[in-house]
Amino acid sequence: MAAEPTTRELRDLVAEYEFERGHLLPALIEIQERYGYVSREAMEVLARQMRTTPALVYGAVSFYADFRTEPPPEREIAWCSGPACRLRGGDRIREALQYTLGIPLDGQSEDGAYGLRLGQCNGTCSEAPQVWLDGEVVGHLTVAKAVAIARDVRGEGDA
């Protein structure tokens, strides 16, 4: 993940993309893969490249849950919102994670050190209830284990 992108870099990154060829989403995905998020400037640069308005680009960014408009946290717990997890106490796990981390779902700490995100089911339901800790599945959770993980992510506790 690179630092704050320059205008020049952004222009080069999206130079081959054309709106008429269905490239808006692929371009946004590429920007986010490169920088971790889609900045205001990236939206403006992309709008110019696509010969459309920043409003239209922002419309897409705000519609899709994956796009971030600020840099991602260093560490992240993605909480699985699927039904198999819900049936095994997933919602109590969410509540405990929010309180332990002191942030709401889809929020992050002020210093950007850690965040909590809503994750969608991808069919590893044998592991329910689960979270993804920095992208890796941690399954068969209890609320107590989730609290321990969250404290560890906060840099407290000894999990």
Add this chain to the structure above:
Amino acid sequence: MNDRFTAIASEARERWEAARAGGREQINLCLDTSSLARGGAETLAALRDAISAKGLNADVTTTGSWGFCWLEPTLSVRSAAGTRTVLYHSVTPDRVEEFVQTVLVEAGELPELALGVVEGAPSDQIAPLEDHPYMRGQIRRLMANCGQIDPENIDHALANGAYEGFVQALDMEAEAIIELMLESGLGGRGGGGFPAGRKWDFLRNATADPRYLVCNADEGDPGAWVNRILMEGDPHLIIEGMLISALATHAVEGYIYIRHEYPLAIERMNIAVEQARERGLLGEDILGSGKTFDLVVFTGAGSYVCGEETGLINSIDGYRGMPRIRPPFPAQAGLWNLPTNVNNVETYANAPLVLRHGAEGWSSVSTDEAKGTKMFTISGAVNQAGCIEIPFGLSVRDLLETYGGGTPGGVALKGYQPGGPLSGVLPAEEADLPLTLGPYRERGMFLGSGGIVFFDETTSVVDLCTYFLGFAEDESCGRCTTCFQGTQRAVEILRRIANGGGRETDLGKLEDLIQTMIWSNCLHGQFAPTTVKLALRYFREEFEILIREKRDPTRSLPGMITYEITSPGDPALAEAAAICPTEAIVDEGARHGIVDELCIRCGACAEVAPNAVTVRDRFV
């Protein structure tokens, strides 16, 4: 037969045979998303390390899934002589050393981890795989190659029948292909069951060009992962199906729209498309036929309504993924307002099988009104969360008992959801329904795309309603007031009921909402309240008890319970106090108590001090 294809396929088969006849043991390790979640990548690394450290004569290949998702990582071992293959389960990283020693070094077997003999003679200790209770009754056509081939190697697919159906179709007129699909009775697998042949015929009869195909691999229903299993296990089957559809509809380009939550499926589909292109199976002048068709793998960005076909089209076009108002239908104005056909992954994947088996042979597998086989995933209150392929018509109860392994701890089944958050819920008494389209339609719901979620008596139906309506609210595109405000209002009322604030008039309000939400433009708003509608029909008493008695019979709703310390001297309470995220457990002079105002009802204390903490009704 197409000469170029014959040459391509026979070369592929030679390479496949040569690799298998190498006098080396062949290990096929399942490495799909479920296996990865259970340590599959570490198992792979440990296997390779052990084999090279011991200088063993064995090759490791990675495959897709057999469907034993709860027992991953699974792997098969084929003897160096090629006479015997045994499938094992739960070869977790910590078991690799023992496994390698027993099976590879000592040339023995591990019956306690064996699922069955795939090829060769069964023994006293290991029965044929087809006799395994989980395999019995399954008919693997779509999944024929899943677990058996490397999905990232087109040779493996070609050596096992890939593209043969397409080559047959190359010699057929478009009308004849459509006729064959109609004759087979192949219905859309996304949930609607609309005849694929008729849909294709709409596109064939379109008046504008170019025309497009879209494969809907958005699989947004939580608890459904059948499309993932296919894409991660046998991506060429889907490409072949789209090629056949292209011949029948004169489409020149196709898009496979895959949700971003499936990075491995995206990677494998991309590899498969690239390899098919290299072999001349995609692109211009395919196999010298003069036909042109190419594919783009398109990644979604997190939106459930993009699974609705016109929302998906808008998404590729570069707009918010809001479903369109129809007409015009996609066959008239789809991608870039040009004629387009959208089908589910499993629908396209069936087309090659119809060609290979013939319409009659393909459909005769099912005596049900719905023809062919269907993949299902089973999850929730089950012992075995996995994926199967069976003919339509099996009862839900048999699905649960035979393939789901029953409910955990023998807790009674309370009900099930047949296919996604919009499909609705049914009680256990309706578990004798066959898994097919009709019975669900009659009940104002639908079978859906194959994700069956079971729930037991510990689950509150009001919580399920809140959950599914909350999901629909989050994912509403915002076009229709009836949908985006309807779901919001329903969630408010349901939350009120779940927190003990329900009013006598609330059930009538929910019923009014159901009536107005049906006016929404697309299925999302129309079917969002299905769970509530059916819950009010089948589980009404649970709502009434909550509203009138302020009591939750399941004692699971956070707003309806309190936690109380009933054995204040229990030493486990120190740990409970330490784990409590809100410091609600206080030490009252060597005795612990819970400050109710601080308690968030997460239940962590009851987990670590089960004998000291008791759940009580809050209002009774």
